[in-house]
Amino acid sequence: MKSLVLVVCILTSIPASVFADTFSDYLSTAERRGKGLVTTYFGAGSYVKSFKQVPGGVFKLDAVSKEGESLSLFMLGDFETLIYGQMITPHIADKAQAGGLPVLEQIAERNKKRISLRKKTTEFVAKYSAGTAAALLNDENFEKDTTEPPAGHLATPQSQSEEESDNVILDKVRGLQHVQLGEGNRELFLFMDLNCPACQQELPHLIEMAKSRSVSIKVIPVAFVKPQDSTDKAIHLLSETNSKARIDRLKLLAQRKSFSQLVSDNKSVVNIKAAQSLQQNNKVFNSLPNIATPYFVANTNYGLITRALVSKAKVEQLIDAITPIAAQTMQSDGPAVSTNADDI
Incomplete structure (x- = not known):
């Protein structure tokens, strides 16, 4: 005796709106993070005019600094890496990390050359300089930091x-x-x-x-x-041992001017104790x-x-x-x- 078995398949579809909402949340998070990075690196008063995702999982931000300067920026998919001409943090010096985006590949190549030049310059300074801050901090007596940052925020x-x-x-x-x-x-x-x-x-x-x-x-x-400039400023600040004088130096050095513009006597940058x-x-x-x-x-x-x-x-x-x-x-x-x- 033959029997006929009828199999009924019920297909349940997930509404497209669910995916749309999730992607919208992702973009909103990315935009908030991008705006936060712009404020962090270019100061309160800077703002983002436009924000959009571009190929390679990268986001493009057109921003304006608090001084009115137009900024063309890119934020990578880690929501932590902001690019402005060169990497702000961290450096990409490998095309493989550029996500296939031509502009990032060019930046990676440029950064690779800069890193090489910086290394040669540091070696030269460490060998021949009387003791700039950069040379002090590259001295063999200083311990290299290999600590991994903790995962928690x-x-x-x-x-x-x-x-x-x-x-x-x-x-x-x-x-x-x-x-x-x-x-x-x-x-x-x-x-x-x-x-x-x-x-x-x-x-x-x-x-x-x-x-x-x-x-x-x-x-x-x-x-x-x-x-380098931040190092010179910090060592000059820490070279002062008087508490009140340190506050005065803090006010002096926390300006949008280079160390050499603010301090004519730069002997403090060879202060070993302050450098340590x-x-x-x-x-x-x-x-x-x-x-x-x-x-x-x-x-x-x-x-x-x-x-x-x-x-x-x-x-x-x-x-x-x-x-x-x-x-x-x-x-x-x-x-x-x-x-x-x-x-x-």
């Missing part, structure tokens, strides 16, 4: 081991050479490149906050934006997650917060959340975790 301790990890980070940051603004009982650490436009713009606000909000802001100079302090500042800074400047570290009601901030309102919000130093020493269960930490 915001540490919210859930266990004793995680709490200890936060304490280790705080201890490292507290041990760095800095300029202290204010005498409050709450600590706010700021990693600052003296050539960072956003840092320069925020400095007057930070000085005022240190006076009015009972907070001790410890400005830690690093060389991040313009490695800067080396340690850079090492700790590079070990932190998602670095950019200005970059803040603070022990708060939400846990340890480590992030770049360019909004005055966000910095004030962060200050309000900082745990007073005395209270930090009394905590036994670790900082409280709050779902509002990402609002900062």
Whole structure:
């Protein structure tokens, strides 16, 4: 006896709108990140006129700096790499990393030549110079940093081991050479490149906050934006041992002028102790997650917060959340975790 089996297949289709919404969210995230990078590298007041995705998973941004200069920029798909004539961070020197985009391939070739030239120049300076800052930091006596940055962006301790990890980070940051603004009982650490436009713009606000909000802001100079000039500025700053004089130097050096334009006597750039302090500042800074400047570290009601901030309102919000130093020493269960930490 033969039987007939009828198989009925029901095909369920996923609405196209689901994919459209997901892609729209992706583009929105990319645009927000691109605008944030523009503000970080070109200063508050810079803005993006147009944003679009181009072949190779790259995004093109037409922006305007706060000085009114037109900027043609590219952001790679990692949402962290911004390109303006040459790589801002990190350098691409290999065509294979250019995603098949001709303009990026040209930049990669140009960067490859620049890296080679920079290496030769550094070797020459280290061998023949009487001791510029760049030569000091390339000396064999300086330890090379091989630390991999941690994956987390915001540490919210859930266990004793995680709490200890936060304490280790705080201890490292507290041990760095800095300029202290204010005498409050709450600590706010700021990693600052003296050539960072956003840092320069925020400095007057930070000085005022240190006076009015009972907070001790410890400005830690690093060389991040313009490695050689930022190095010279930072070493000159750290060469000063008097606290008040350091603040005066900080105000002087945090300008959109080169070190040689601001300082006629450059003997301080051969200060070995200051160069070693800067080396340690850079090492700790590079070990932190998602670095950019200005970059803040603070022990708060939400846990340890480590992030770049360019909004005055966000910095004030962060200050309000900082745990007073005395209270930090009394905590036994670790900082409280709050779902509002990402609002900062």
